[in-house]
Amino acid sequence: MVTMADVAREAGVSAMTVSNVLNERLPVGEPTRARVMAAVEALGYEVNLTARHLRAGRTDTVAFIVPSFHDYFGEVADKIAPLIEAEGRHLVLERTSGSPEHEMAALSVARLQLYDGVLLSVAGLDRDQLDRVRTSKPIVLLGERDVPDRFSHVRLANEEGARLATAHMIEHGSRRILALGCTFDTAHMMTSDRRIGWERALRDAGLDVDARYVVPISTYTPAAARDALLDVVASGLPFDGVFAVTDVIALGAVAALAESGLRVPVDVQLAGFDNLDMASFVPPGLTSVDANHEGVAETAVGLLHRQMAGWTGPAEHVVAPVRLVVRGSTRGGA
Amino acid sequence: MVTMADVAREAGVSAMTVSNVLNERLPVGEPTRARVMAAVEALGYEVNLTARHLRAGRTDTVAFIVPSFHDYFGEVADKIAPLIEAEGRHLVLERTSGSPEHEMAALSVARLQLYDGVLLSVAGLDRDQLDRVRTSKPIVLLGERDVPDRFSHVRLANEEGARLATAHMIEHGSRRILALGCTFDTAHMMTSDRRIGWERALRDAGLDVDARYVVPISTYTPAAARDALLDVVASGLPFDGVFAVTDVIALGAVAALAESGLRVPVDVQLAGFDNLDMASFVPPGLTSVDANHEGVAETAVGLLHRQMAGWTGPAEHVVAPVRLVVRGSTRGGA
DNA sequence: AAGCAGTATTTTATCGATAATATGACGGCA
DNA sequence: TGCCGTCATATTATCGATAAAATACTGCTT
Numbered sequence A, B: 001m002v003t004m005a006d007v008a009r010e011a012g013v014s015a016m017t018v019s020n021v022l023n024e025r026l027p028v029g030e031p032t033r034a035r036v037m038a039a040v041e042a043l044g045y046e047v048n049l050t051a052r053h054l055r056a057g058r059t060d061t062v063a064f065i066v067p068s069f070h071d072y073f074g075e076v077a078d079k080i081a082p083l084i085e086a087e088g089r090h091l092v093l094e095r096t097s098g099s100p101e102h103e104m105a106a107l108s109v110a111r112l113q114l115y116d117g118v119l120l121s122v123a124g125l126d127r128d129q130l131d132r133v134r135t136s137k138p139i140v141l142l143g144e145r146d147v148p149d150r151f152s153h154v155r156l157a158n159e160e161g162a163r164l165a166t167a168h169m170i171e172h173g174s175r176r177i178l179a180l181g182c183t184f185d186t187a188h189m190m191t192s193d194r195r196i197g198w199e200r201a202l203r204d205a206g207l208d209v210d211a212r213y214v215v216p217i218s219t220y221t222p223a224a225a226r227d228a229l230l231d232v233v234a235s236g237l238p239f240d241g242v243f244a245v246t247d248v249i250a251l252g253a254v255a256a257l258a259e260s261g262l263r264v265p266v267d268v269q270l271a272g273f274d275n276l277d278m279a280s281f282v283p284p285g286l287t288s289v290d291a292n293h294e295g296v297a298e299t300a301v302g303l304l305h306r307q308m309a310g311w312t313g314p315a316e317h318v319v320a321p322v323r324l325v326v327r328g329s330t331r332g333g334a
Numbered sequence C: 001a002a003g004c005a006g007t008a009t010t011t012t013a014t015c016g017a018t019a020a021t022a023t024g025a026c027g028g029c030a
Numbered sequence D: 001t002g003c004c005g006t007c008a009t010a011t012t013a014t015c016g017a018t019a020a021a022a023t024a025c026t027g028c029t030t
Helices: A004-011 A015-023 A030-043 A049-056 A071-085 A100-106 A127-131 A158-171 A190-204 A222-235 A247-259 A293-308 B004-011 B015-023 B030-043 B049-056 B071-085 B100-106 B127-131 B158-171 B190-204 B222-235 B247-259 B293-308
Strands: A061-066 A090-095 A117-121 A139-142 A152-156 A177-180 A241-244 A269-274 A287-290 A317-320 A323-325 B061-066 B090-095 B117-121 B139-142 B152-156 B177-180 B241-244 B269-274 B287-290 B317-320 B323-325
Touching: A004 A015, A004 A030, A015 A030, A049 B049, A061 A071, A061 A100, A071 A090, A071 A117, A071 A247, A071 A293, A071 B071, A071 B090, A090 B071, A100 A117, A117 A293, A139 A293, A152 A158, A152 A293, A158 A177, A158 A190, A158 A241, A158 A269, A158 A287, A158 A323, A177 A190, A177 A222, A177 A247, A222 A247, A241 A247, A247 A269, A293 A317, B004 B015, B004 B030, B015 B030, B061 B071, B061 B100, B071 B090, B071 B117, B071 B247, B071 B293, B100 B117, B117 B293, B139 B293, B152 B158, B152 B293, B158 B177, B158 B190, B158 B241, B158 B269, B158 B287, B158 B323, B177 B190, B177 B222, B177 B247, B222 B247, B241 B247, B247 B269, B293 B317
Parallel strands: A061 A090, A061 A117, A117 A139, A139 A152, A152 A317, A177 A241, A241 A269, A269 A287, B061 B090, B061 B117, B117 B139, B139 B152, B152 B317, B177 B241, B241 B269, B269 B287
Antiparallel strands: A090 B090, A287 A323, B287 B323
16 A cells, blocks of 8 residues: 655655645645656555544544435435535445434444434434443434434424325315324324324314224335235225325335225325325325425535534524425315 | 544553453453453444554455445345455445546446445446556456456346347237337447347347337436337337346336227237346336346355455356246237 | 463554644845 | 744654564463
């Protein structure tokens, strides 16, 4: 490996001069600079980033830590990347599988040292566990879990989104709407917050809230969603609308409804949450709550930049607004 | 920051002993070990990975460098992650936007030093550019571009896959099949290799190859694919089948066909490539060439592990076999 | 009691870069 | 001539860990 010392020897100068040429820290005379650059070229020298990190205490890298790489998180990551790169830093993704242990490990002192800042999409950790994390590293949390006040946090208006979607289906004639993938958890969770919005829409319309219409699913995959919905159909429970807790779940619902011969939106209206790219393309077009990934990405990265720039003010807790994007899977759609 | 020296002082031993306790390199007496562990607990010490990297010359981290985080690459990354973790290493993802500059930068000496090994999904670099990369770092290339012999490489049987899909549609009655998203490039590229397979199926069946049926698209998004296909419909060019170069492109085709009132598979059969998760769920089920992500991931990671373990034999060039998964978007489907 | 094998622990040097400080060379001015 | 300021470059110390070599400590044998 070619080191800075090798370049220095080749150019007949000290290592410090090489460093100064490359980093433009202290001024270097033109003839010397030229000799150094020539030596760099000749030897093909490139800085050892690890050594720089150790000495300089900065890595110029931000990590976005996600439960999994695909679907929602992949899309958000693609929005975040250019924002980080615009400030001259690198973005890397790490995966936790959504397990509390992995998330905790990602927040360990050791791993945090590798980055100048961290965006963590919280899926497994609860408020108490997060409260045990002690660090002054810039961190912004994303996601629908409850988090300690001292962490900056960006979440979606889950309840409002679910309410909007459900109310929209009620307005267009649905009376028995399933909450597919929702739960009755008491802790703040995506699945319970969205259930509350569904309930509120029902109540606002004077409809009964029937616990049988909340259909939990084993894993958050389209396959599990399809199976769960097919079970409902088989059970004979009558329904004329489905609020799917995410678009991925809605995709499973689309498949189940098609298999069951139920027409969307004529027999059953369907709405999802997240407005993933695919939502516009899956026929007949999926009505979905738009989480404004771009805006969420900008907000989160903005909060992180501020912390990395030395801001020490209080943490902010942002609730990103949502809006309903109406498509063909609900009546009143295009 | 708590350093190893702090722990050593607290426990009344040398830093080396702390290191030996934590890494189990040299044996340490039980009472000493206990004191050290107590000090570690008391101070909340964790190793500085950057310092370890510098000294030990190993990062225990593998990078998977992809054009973008979503869809195909996100799914593959989720398959790769557990395989890397099984060997006690971390996986991180980096993004290149598919640009040659970014891909070259990812292969620079400086960035390669950060990882014990690199999996690179080549999208932008051609053979000559890759040939300029000089490094002994374990690297495995993925993707459909041509690469120099000295790099290990895993690609798909693109031509065969496209042929299978096209032949299947011909067998079930299609005679005018579009190659949506394909190109006439002469360099080996995913889009041209798959076009060749499409051509071969047509020729094998004694059908004409008409250049108008190769429909390139501006960007590899469903939106661009939908627009391109709507243009074809508007042009009046008759067709009764669509081979979409990827499932993402097929998704755009699904939308365009639905908008145009063309029924799948009655009026038009449709097949894609990649067999993404969503392919089973988009009604009526997308017939797709299965690229066996899991197998590709295993092969690539296997080659990388071998290199990281010190293997110096010749590079391997693996062509991963494919198979056709028939679903409702083609006749003969379920 | 001396010698020795074998284990436990410490010392020293190093990974490669850079912040802080020191030295050197040169011109200007009284 | 002598002193000072300025710019260019070099030296030194350090980031935090660990490999390799050196030393200290055991108990056991004869």
